[in-house]
Amino acid sequence: MKKILFFIIFVLFSASSFSQEIDLTVYNQNLGLVKDRREIKIDKGVQKIEFSDVAAQIDPTSVHFKSLSFPNKCSVLEQNFEYDLISREKLLQKYIGKEIELERRFGKDGEKKEIIKGTLLSTAGGLTIKSGDKILVNPSGEISLSKLPEGLILKPTLSWLLENEISGEHKIEVDYLTNGINWNADYVIVSDKDDKNLDLTGWVTIDNKSGATYKDAKLKLIAGDIHRASPTGVAAENVMYAARTKAAVPQFEEKSFFEYHLYTLQRRTTVRDNETKQIEFVSGTNVPIKKLFIYDGVAQKFYGYNQWSRADRNYGVQSNKKVYVMLDFKNSKENNLGIPLPKGKMRVYKEDSDKSLEFIGEDFIDHTPKDEQVRIYLGDAFDIVGERVQTDFKNGDDFCDETFKITIRNHKEEPVEVCVVEKLYRWSNWKITQKSQDYEKKDSRTIEYKLKIPKNGENTITYTVHYWWD
Numbered sequence: 001m002k003k004i005l006f007f008i009i010f011v012l013f014s015a016s017s018f019s020q021e022i023d024l025t026v027y028n029q030n031l032g033l034v035k036d037r038r039e040i041k042i043d044k045g046v047q048k049i050e051f052s053d054v055a056a057q058i059d060p061t062s063v064h065f066k067s068l069s070f071p072n073k074c075s076v077l078e079q080n081f082e083y084d085l086i087s088r089e090k091l092l093q094k095y096i097g098k099e100i101e102l103e104r105r106f107g108k109d110g111e112k113k114e115i116i117k118g119t120l121l122s123t124a125g126g127l128t129i130k131s132g133d134k135i136l137v138n139p140s141g142e143i144s145l146s147k148l149p150e151g152l153i154l155k156p157t158l159s160w161l162l163e164n165e166i167s168g169e170h171k172i173e174v175d176y177l178t179n180g181i182n183w184n185a186d187y188v189i190v191s192d193k194d195d196k197n198l199d200l201t202g203w204v205t206i207d208n209k210s211g212a213t214y215k216d217a218k219l220k221l222i223a224g225d226i227h228r229a230s231p232t233g234v235a236a237e238n239v240m241y242a243a244r245t246k247a248a249v250p251q252f253e254e255k256s257f258f259e260y261h262l263y264t265l266q267r268r269t270t271v272r273d274n275e276t277k278q279i280e281f282v283s284g285t286n287v288p289i290k291k292l293f294i295y296d297g298v299a300q301k302f303y304g305y306n307q308w309s310r311a312d313r314n315y316g317v318q319s320n321k322k323v324y325v326m327l328d329f330k331n332s333k334e335n336n337l338g339i340p341l342p343k344g345k346m347r348v349y350k351e352d353s354d355k356s357l358e359f360i361g362e363d364f365i366d367h368t369p370k371d372e373q374v375r376i377y378l379g380d381a382f383d384i385v386g387e388r389v390q391t392d393f394k395n396g397d398d399f400c401d402e403t404f405k406i407t408i409r410n411h412k413e414e415p416v417e418v419c420v421v422e423k424l425y426r427w428s429n430w431k432i433t434q435k436s437q438d439y440e441k442k443d444s445r446t447i448e449y450k451l452k453i454p455k456n457g458e459n460t461i462t463y464t465v466h467y468w469w470d
Helices: 002-017 088-094
Strands: 020-027 031-042 045-051 064-067 074-082 099-106 112-122 128-131 134-137 142-144 157-164 168-179 181-191 197-208 214-223 252-257 260-271 275-288 290-295 324-330 344-351 357-365 373-380 384-395 399-410 416-423 429-435 440-443 446-453 457-468
Touching (some): 031 045, 031 181, 197 344, 252 275, 260 275, 344 373, 384 416, 399 446, 446 457
Parallel strands (some): 020 214, 181 344, 290 416
Antiparallel strands (some): 099 142, 128 134, 181 197, 252 260, 324 373, 357 373, 384 399
């Protein structure tokens, strides 16, 4: 008896587990592709079938229906998306001009009740009911309706008018795009006490506000900048934090796909509506890093994605004293990484003397292929101060000469090296005519000085640039 009961339970469980299969591909542009497979009975002839439990933010124009069992015997004549969901306001609107009931309770403990019947005249600003020869405005009581009006549905529903030649069970697949679901990468970095090595953990953060739950879904993620014909929304920033304690077996398989990168979770998972889910997808230990100090004396603000601003450049007055602090590492296999890193936020922690982790800064990275450099801006150095002053200026009809003095003061108990960035934007032609030390030309408009500053000391750069035009 027990064996028979176990067999029946097993068969029922197996049948239910294959009654619906979900494949979910999420793009990091507030977009998801849903592949929903179900078994349904379809009679022979022309008929309407309905398909509920779809995403509320579905793009109806993207829906594709097919019978996997008999693809050439079942065709779609019409397709509809019904989204007029039931609500109190819509229910009452449908009953205007019809009879409703109000139930009022009174007495010390509400043991007595009174039923009032009347015709609903209006719902604007509250209920207006005609009961007998009286007009009741905003009457109290619980509203009772006789039945659910036609045209209102409980869940967003797809429906098709099908022409089917073979009656019976069909395994069908419905594919559609939906907005309201997004994913991004969140990285947790722990730097060692000497800022020489770091441990990195990457988390996939999925934010589902599409209006549907995807149960036991085969999950895929696509990283890349996919062009869409219409703009999409921006997902809310996630601030969850999860610390990695040890290296884990990779949960995602990564591969190139078209001009993007595809990450496939090696197990099924449930993504619930209005849920934020995190899954670890990459980790690396003992990644060599270099701490950088960078000074741009005329930059007003630092922006993410490793770019400097050159807005509001004031050539005559020193406009910035801050020295930027950055961490730089190479995303390579030799450095215990070497996996394409999707764009996302990198949060950096450092271990204190009591072994506790303290937060020291964060920055966004763009999509970063393997074997490329990653540079993270953490903040401004407290004990290193820069000063940039224009000490001389001459100009004529077809030329301009500027002289600058740049001083870096180091108040730390150790020597530092600061990269001084100078951007030459005044005219198209330029030449450094005088300099206190050598520089490196980074591009047609940028030069860099490597300046060594002793502990509790300072160092200075001077240079003159000659601009001219033809």
